[in-house]
Every structure is written in C-alpha cells, then in structure tokens.
Amino acid sequence: MRVGIPRALLFHHYGECWLEFLETLGIEPVITEDTSGETITVGATRADNETCLPVKVFSGHLLQLKDRVDAVLVPRVVRQEPGKCACPKFMGLPDLARSLDPELPPILSPRMDLGDRRSLWAREWYGVARALGGRRTSSAVAVARLLRALSPLEEPPPARPRHSDVVIGVAGHLYNVFDGRVSLDMLERIRRLGAEPVTLDQVPLEHARRHADTLSRKIFWGFESRLAGTVLHWSRTASVSGILFVTSFACGPGSIVGALLEDQLEREGSVPLMTVTLDEHSAEAGLVTRLEAFTDMLRHRSRTTADVTKGSDPFVTSAVHPGGSG
Amino acid sequence: MRIAVPRMGNLPLIVEDLARRFDLDYIETPPFNLQTVELGAALAPEFACLPLKAVLGSFVQVLDLGADTLVMGGGHGPCRFGFYGEVQKRILDRMGREFRMIILDPPSASLSVFFHGIREVIPRQRVGGAAVLRELSAAMAKAIVFDEMEKWALACRGLAREAGSVDAALDESRRLLAPAMSRREVRKARREILEVFDAVAVERERPHLSVGLVGEIFVVLEPYFNFEVDTWLGRRGAVVERSCCISDTIYPGGRNPVFGHSDRRVARAAAPFLTHEVGGDGLLTVGAAVLFARRGFDAVVHLLPFTCMPEVIAKGVLSRVSSEMDMPVLSLSIDEQTGRAGVQTRLEALLDLAWSNRAGTQSESFSEDFTPRPSILTRGSGGVTREGL
Numbered sequence: 165m166r167v168g169i170p171r172a173l174l175f176h177h178y179g180e181c182w183l184e185f186l187e188t189l190g191i192e193p194v195i196t197e198d199t200s201g202e203t204i205t206v207g208a209t210r211a212d213n214e215t216c217l218p219v220k221v222f223s224g225h226l227l228q229l230k231d232r233v234d235a236v237l238v239p240r241v242v243r244q245e246p247g248k249c250a251c252p253k254f255m256g257l258p259d260l261a262r263s264l265d266p267e268l269p270p271i272l273s274p275r276m277d278l279g280d281r282r283s284l285w286a287r288e289w290y291g292v293a294r295a296l297g298g299r300r301t302s303s304a305v306a307v308a309r310l311l312r313a314l315s316p317l318e319e320p321p322p323a324r325p326r327h328s329d330v331v332i333g334v335a336g337h338l339y340n341v342f343d344g345r346v347s348l349d350m351l352e353r354i355r356r357l358g359a360e361p362v363t364l365d366q367v368p369l370e371h372a373r374r375h376a377d378t379l380s381r382k383i384f385w386g387f388e389s390r391l392a393g394t395v396l397h398w399s400r401t402a403s404v405s406g407i408l409f410v411t412s413f414a415c416g417p418g419s420i421v422g423a424l425l426e427d428q429l430e431r432e433g434s435v436p437l438m439t440v441t442l443d444e445h446s447a448e449a450g451l452v453t454r455l456e457a458f459t460d461m462l463r464h465r466s467r468t469t470a471d472v473t474k475g476s477d478p479f480v481t482s483a484v485h486p487g488g489s490g
Numbered sequence: 491m492r493i494a495v496p497r498m499g500n501l502p503l504i505v506e507d508l509a510r511r512f513d514l515d516y517i518e519t520p521p522f523n524l525q526t527v528e529l530g531a532a533l534a535p536e537f538a539c540l541p542l543k544a545v546l547g548s549f550v551q552v553l554d555l556g557a558d559t560l561v562m563g564g565g566h567g568p569c570r571f572g573f574y575g576e577v578q579k580r581i582l583d584r585m586g587r588e589f590r591m592i593i594l595d596p597p598s599a600s601l602s603v604f605f606h607g608i609r610e611v612i613p614r615q616r617v618g619g620a621a622v623l624r625e626l627s628a629a630m631a632k633a634i635v636f637d638e639m640e641k642w643a644l645a646c647r648g649l650a651r652e653a654g655s656v657d658a659a660l661d662e663s664r665r666l667l668a669p670a671m672s673r674r675e676v677r678k679a680r681r682e683i684l685e686v687f688d689a690v691a692v693e694r695e696r697p698h699l700s701v702g703l704v705g706e707i708f709v710v711l712e713p714y715f716n717f718e719v720d721t722w723l724g725r726r727g728a729v730v731e732r733s734c735c736i737s738d739t740i741y742p743g744g745r746n747p748v749f750g751h752s753d754r755r756v757a758r759a760a761a762p763f764l765t766h767e768v769g770g771d772g773l774l775t776v777g778a779a780v781l782f783a784r785r786g787f788d789a790v791v792h793l794l795p796f797t798c799m800p801e802v803i804a805k806g807v808l809s810r811v812s813s814e815m816d817m818p819v820l821s822l823s824i825d826e827q828t829g830r831a832g833v834q835t836r837l838e839a840l841l842d843l844a845w846s847n848r849a850g851t852q853s854e855s856f857s858e859d860f861t862p863r864p865s866i867l868t869r870g871s872g873g874v875t876r877e878g879l
Contacts, residue, residue: 212806214797214823240766249568249769256768256803263763263810273765381576381593384567416799419537420573427580 165297167272168194168233170225173218174241174254176339178276181313182237185289188306189298194233196225199345203228208444210264217412217443218339219253221346223264235270235296236261243279248386251417272296279386282311328360329405330462333398335364335391336410337418340442347410347442348451354408357459362404364394371397379428388417395425399434406436406462413443436462491590492517493611494557496545499711500636500736503664507632511625511671512612519552522714526551527826533581539570540715540795540825541708546578553587561611564595569770569800597742630741631676632667635683637735637748639663642687644731647724648698651691656724659686696727699844702782704733704775705793706801709824711735716793717830719837723791726841731787733778734771751781759784763814764807772800776807783815788844790817791837796825818843 167186169175175182175195186193196203199221207224215223229236238261241254253260258273272295274288286307293303332354340346341363354361364372369390376383376393383389398404409425411418422439429437438458440451495505497519509516520526522544530547549560560582565572575593582589592611597604612622639660647656663683670679701723709715710732723730738746744753751759756777757767764776779790792808794801805821812819820840822833 212802212809214802214805216797242766249566252568252768252770252772252799252803255568255766256764256772256800256807259764259766260803260806263807266810266813275766381573384565384572414537414797416537416539416570416797419535419797420570420577423535423538423577424573424580427584 165191165235166194166233167191167296168196168229168236168269170222170229170236170238171196171198172222172225172343173257173339174239176342177244178239178241178314181310182239184313185293185306185310186237188309189293189296189302191296193237194229196228199225199343201345204345204444214414215260216253216414216416217346218337218415219257219260220444221339221343222257223261226261226264226268230265230268233269235272236268237272237292239276240273242275242277242285244386245389246279248279248389249384250387251385253416278314286311328358329466330359330459331404332359332361332459332462333395333404333407334361334410335395335398335407337387337391337412337415338363338365340410340412346412348446348448350408350410350440350451350455353452353455354459357455359405359459359462361408362398364391367394367397375400379424383421383424385417385421388421392421392425395437396428399429399432399437402435404435405466406438406458407434408458409437409439411439411441413441436465491515491559492557493559493561494519494549494552495561496548497522497712498708498736499713500633500640503636503668504629504633504736507668508625508629511629512617512622514611517552517555517557519548520555522548522712531826533585535577537797538577539798541571541706542574542577543826544708544712544715545574546581549578549582550585550587553582553589558588559590559592559611561592561594564593564599564607566595566599567769571770596740628671628673628676630737631673632670633737633740634747635667635676635680636664637737638680639667639683639687640735641731641748644720644724645729646687646690646692647721648727648729649692649694649696651693653725655690657721659690662686699728699788699841699848700782700786701728701730701841701844702733702779702787702790703730703793704778704782704790705804706771706775706795706798707734707736707739709793709795715824717828717833719791719793719833722834723837723841728841731782733774733782749778751777756781763811764804768800768803770798770800772804775801775804776811779808779811779817779819780815783811783817787817788848789840790819791840792819792821794821794823796823798823818847 169179169182183193203224204221206227207220207222210227211220211223226236238258240258241250244250258271261271262268272292274292275285277285289307289310290303293306298306334341334351341350351361372390372393374393375396376389378396379392383392395407398407409422411422426437438454440454492515494517495501502518505516506518526547527544529550530543530545534543534546562575562578563571564575575591579591592607594607595603608622643656643660650656663686666682667679670676703710703720720730720732733749735748738748741747746752756774759780760773760777763780764773767773775792779792782790792805794805808819808821818840820836822836
C-alpha cells in the first residue's frame with residue numbers, strides 16, 4: 165500500500181503529523197518532489213484558471229502522484245484555530261482534487277478541525293486508518309500520535325539570535341514562502357543581500373493573537389489573523405527593519421488582508437512595507453530588482469535615522485512607505 | 491441620519507419597505523452604471539472581487555447624494571464578504587468622507603450582535619422590541635413574495651404568447667404588493683398577484699429549454715452585472731429558474747421558501763460532488779445544479795465574480811457534475827471588464843448545444859460541431875438523447 169501526499173499547501177504546516185500518522189500504520193508515504201517549473205506548468209494548465217497559484221501548484225503535485233500510488237491523502241482542514249475558519253479552498257480541496265482528473269487514485273479526506281473537539285474529527289482519521297488496513301490498536305495509536313504531533317506546533321518556538329543589521333519580516337503563507345520555486349528562492353535571496361529574513365513561524369502565537377485583537381474588526385480566517393497579528397507585532401515593536409508582504413495572484417484572503425494591513429500600518433506610521441504578488445509567470449529578475457531596492461532603502465534608512473535622531477525612536481519619523489504593490 | 495444600503499436585485503424594494511415601516515430617512519442608492527464600476531475599481535484593492543468594487547463605487551455616489559449612514563452586511567467567513575464593510579469603511583475614511591458605517595452581522599453568528607446591529611439602525615426610543623419583531627416578520631413575508639413573483643416571471647417569460655406581457659404583469663404585481671404592510675395584506679396581495687399571472691397567456695405546449703441559473707448571489711441578482719441573462723434567456727424561449735434570492739438567504743433556519751429546497755436537502759444533493767460547506771453560495775451552487783439536473787433541466791448557467799473563492803471551488807466541482815450528470819454547464823466569470831457580447835455569444839452556444847442534445851442527434855460529427863471548446867463551456871455533454879417534451 166502506497167499513500168501519496170502532495171508537497172503543497174498545508175503539507176508545509178501539518179506534513180510532519182500526517183507522515184507520523186502514515187508511518188505508525190506502517191504505510192510507506194510517497195511525498196512528491198520539490199516544486200519544479202514543470203509542476204507549476206502542469207498545475208496551471210490542468211487546474212481551473214481562476215484558482216490561486218498555491219492551488220495550481222497543489223494540482224501539479226497531485227497529478228504527479230497519478231500512477232504512482234494507491235491512494236492520496238488530502239485532509240480537509242476546516243479550521244486552524246478555534247473560533248476562526250480556514251480559507252474556503254482548504255475546505256473544498258478534496259472535492260476540487262476529485263474533480264481534477266477522473267483517473268486519480270482514491271482521495272482520502274479525513275477532516276481536521278483544530279477548532280473543534282478532537283474526539284469528533286479524530287474519528288474520521290481512525291476510519292481512514294482502518295480503511296488503509298490498520299488493525300484497531302495500531303489505528304488508534306496512529307491517531308493518538310497524529311494528535312500528539314500536532315501539539316508542539318501550537319507551542320511558541322524559541323527566539324533566534326539576529327545576525328544582520330537589516331532584518332526583513334517575510335509575511336506570507338508558509339506554502340508560498342517555504343516553496344523555493346514558488347517564492348523564487350526569496351528567503352535565500354534576502355540572505356544573499358546581507359539581510360536576515362524572519363518568517364511568521366518564528367513569532368510566538370500569543371504575540372500575533374494579542375496584536376490581531378486590536379484590529380477594529382476581527383479577521384475570521386485563522387492563518388490570516390495570525391499573519392496580520394504578526395505584521396502588527398513586527399511593526400509596533402520595530403523588531404524588523406522592513407516587512408515584505410508576500411501574496412499570490414487571486415489569493416482571496418490575501419487581497420483583503422493586504423489592503424487592511426497597508427491601511428492600518430500607514431495610519432500607525434510603521435516600518436516600510438512592500439507587497440510582492442507571486443504568480444506562475446513571476447520572473448526572477450523582477451523579484452531580485454525589487455528585493456535589492458528594498459534592502460538598499462532599509463539600509464539607507466536605518467543609517468540616516470540613526471544619524472539624525474540618536475536615541476529617540478527612529479520609527480516615529482518614518483516617512484518612507486512604498487506601500488501598494490509598487 | 492440618512493441611511494443608504496447597497497443595491498442588489500430586489501433589495502431596494504425591500505429596504506424601501508423597511509424604511510416606511512420604521513420611519514427611517516432613507517436614500518436610494520443610484521442604479522449601477524459604468525461610472526460606479528470605474529469609481530469602485532479605482533479605489534478598491536486590486537484583487538478584491540467585483541461585488542466589493544461595485545458596492546464601494548455606489549457608496550461613493552450615494553454619499554455624494556447626501557447619505558451619512560451606510561448599512562452593510564457582515565459575516566463570519568470564510569467568504570470575503572464578511573470583511574467588505576471594514577475595507578470599504580477604511581477606504582472611504584481615507585478619502586476624507588464623513589459617514590457612519592453600520593455592519594449588520596447575520597443572526598447565525600450571534601443573535602445578540604444581530605439585534606444590537608438592528609438597534610443601531612432603528613433606535614430603541616422610537617420602536618419597541620415587539621414592534622420590531624412584528625414588522626420584520628411582515629417585511630420578511632413581503633420579501634418572499636417579491637422574490638416569488640420574479641420566480642413566476644422567469645418561469646413563464648419564455649412561453650408567453652405576447653412579448654412583454656410578463657414584464658407588464660411583473661410591474662403590476664410590484665405595484666399591488668408595494669402598499670401591503672401587515673401579513674394579512676401581504677397574503678391578500680399575493681392572491682391578487684397570482685391572478686395577474688394566471689391572466690398572462692402562455693403556450694405550455696411550445697417546445698422550450700429549461701435553464702437553471704446558479705452562482706454567487708450578487709451577480710445572479712443584479713441585472714447590470716449579469717447583463718440580464720435571466721430575461722435574455724426568457725426572450726429566447728427558455729424557462730429559467732434561479733437557485734438563490736434575497737429572501738432565501740435571510741430566511742432563518744435555512745428553509746429556502748422561494749427555491750423550495752432546504753439547505754439540508756441542497757447539501758445532500760451536492761454531497762456526491764462537494765461534501766463540505768465552502769462559504770458564500772458555493773454549496774448551494776453545486777447542490778442546485780444537481781437538483782436542476784435531476785429535474786431534467788437542459789442546461790445550467792453558473793455566474794460568478796472573477797476570483798470569488800467559494801464559486802471557484804464550485805466551478806471546479808461543476809465540471810464533474812456536468813460530465814457525470816450529463817448536463818451542459820456554462821460558467822461565466824464576471825468582472826468589471828466583462829462585455830455583453832461575450833456573455834451572449836456563449837449563452838447562444840449553450841442554447842444551441844442544449845437544443846442539439848434535446849434533438850437527440852447521435853451523429854458523431856454533429857455533436858462534435860456543437861461541443862464548444864472547454865475554455866468556453868466547462869464541459870459539454872456530447873450527443874446524448876434526452877427524453878421528454
């Protein structure tokens with residue numbers, strides 16, 4: 165029995181747990197390779213043309229598994245946090261996957277609802293484990309291991325020491341930022357420019373939650389709420405020199421949260437913010453030029469503010485705000 | 491306090507009725523036009539969907555006309571609609587407009603929040619709690635009749651003996667219903683409206699196509715954005731039925747009195763294709779398309795705003811519904827650039843395809859001629875006999 169998992173979307177969040185689940189059952193998981201140009205091309209041609217880039221990438225990965233496995237695991241993630249909901253695409257992902265190609269192997273879609281009582285959705289995973297041929301005990305153990313593997317994800321990660329004077333907060337979906345091909349190696353490029361990127365997962369959830377609660381209307385998407393809270397945390401504590409908001413073309417929550425953050429940060433007088441929109445046609449040169457300009461601007465800015473206002477808060481005098489998608 | 495509410499289908503009629511009941515100073519939002527859309531598109535975030543842009547543009551226009559309080563619907567996700575109000579408020583505020591924005595969250599989120607919202611619009615000092623409930627219930631009954639008569643009009647426009655007789659009946663019905671205030675008066679008006687529609691001469695035996703209209707409520711209901719597909723199809727001799735309307739959406743308990751299938755039934759119909767709620771009207775779109783297919787409809791037109799999240803999922807799933815239930819489905823995504831001619835050409839192709847299916851032409855070459863390219867039709871069903879009529 166070979167069960168495939170596409171290396172896309174929420175695999176970047178929960179992949180460890182899913183693998184733990186399959187391995188406990190003694191099933192050999194088949195994970196697709198890192199995204200390549202071809203994955204994106206296949207996904208973009210086969211998936212619906214209006215879906216967002218990550219879903220196209222997911223489709224590309226899924227189609228790679230077509231003849232290689234007996235079943236594909238596409239969990240239906242309904243909520244990533246209590247009281248919030250996930251992007252509609254995650255809720256409909258298994259159904260979207262089934263419609264993609266009639267010849268795909270069966271798609272296993274146990275529900276994963278981190279806002280609901282675990283006993284309710286864990287039962288579906290137990291059912292999947294049994295269907296995969298697990299015995300009662302080993303299925304129960306697999307589910308228990310899955311739940312246990314989930315817990316550390318919610319713990320705040322340890323803070324890391326900073327190596328550079330220019331720290332750039334990269335705010336974007338983990339499946340975009342951590343996918344080298346989709347983000348065009350954004351993190352590595354930032355490092356090569358002598359700056360240090362920090363990502364969302366390096367900021368404790370409680371900081372994000374506290375700052376997200378200060379917004380005038382609660383953001384109902386779990387991940388976007390965390391993203392907005394983290395950006396506000398970075399900006400208000402001035403723990404980064406600049407923020408890079410990474411979104412993908414046709415990202416629904418991104419279009420709203422991006423507009424909201426641009427407005428909120430401009431009202432508060434924040435650190436500079438740059439928006440980068442990724443799509444399947446994104447070219448390296450365009451990104452490199454903009455990253456260079458952004459880091460140069462941040463470096464220049466930290467030097468001038470340090471000269472002019474020594475001792476006082478340099479971020480109050482912030483006038484540079486590229487905002488927009490400029 | 492001069493209140494303005496966004497436009498959508500019958501909403502201006504319903505809001506006018508509410509304003510009369512609660513004696514509110516209400517100003518009607520001007521109908522959508524090119525300028526509204528351009529204004530909205532220039533101000534709104536680039537990737538926001540069409541309803542946000544259109545409503546934002548009309549808010550600017552209605553503020554110019556002297557409104558000072560904007561009432562907007564809310565929600566708790568996962569559809570972006572729940573955040574429209576907040577984004578629009580911030581954009582208008584940044585433009586330096588003076589106004590108050592009241593975001594009415596639906597009762598499904600929290601009943602107390604809902605009533606708090608209502609109380610912001612209708613002050614406690616003027617109308618008591620019991621009166622509010624009584625009037626809202628009567629207004630609900632009236633809203634249902636407003637939607638029902640549109641449903642009847644769509645059902646008989648394609649078969650009417652005289653062109654324009656259905657539109658005249660619809661106008662007459664609206665005139666009859668407008669003054670009704672109590673539930674009893676609404677019931678009486680409904681009986682009279684039924685008589686008006688009975689008087690319209692229809693040719694039931696005329697061969698015709700049945701077309702279902704599903705999709706996102708704003709583009710399905712707002713004639714400016716769907717280029718009046720429903721009446722256009724009617725004039726081409728098709729019997730049309732819509733999946734969504736305003737009263738079904740706000741009716742408590744998900745009974746959908748106008749569409750006639752409860753949310754549970756819709757979810758059960760959609761289950762083989764889409765097993766989970768995806769926000770907005772996504773599940774309803776899929777469920778209604780399946781129900782239409784089961785009832786032997788010849789085609790389904792799916793309208794969605796460009797990049798609408800729930801409807802994009804529905805669009806992907808509908809391609810499977812179309813091939814498995816053997817019914818052509820045409821998905822039209824609509825944004826500020828969509829042109830009337832493009833929409834009508836595709837609809838004509840869809841009608842031709844449906845007629846050729848109906849004719850039962852099994853000749854391979856003929857059905858291939860009528861199977862449009864996949865980019866236009868989500869998926870055509872090729873040359874299959876369909877019984878009936």
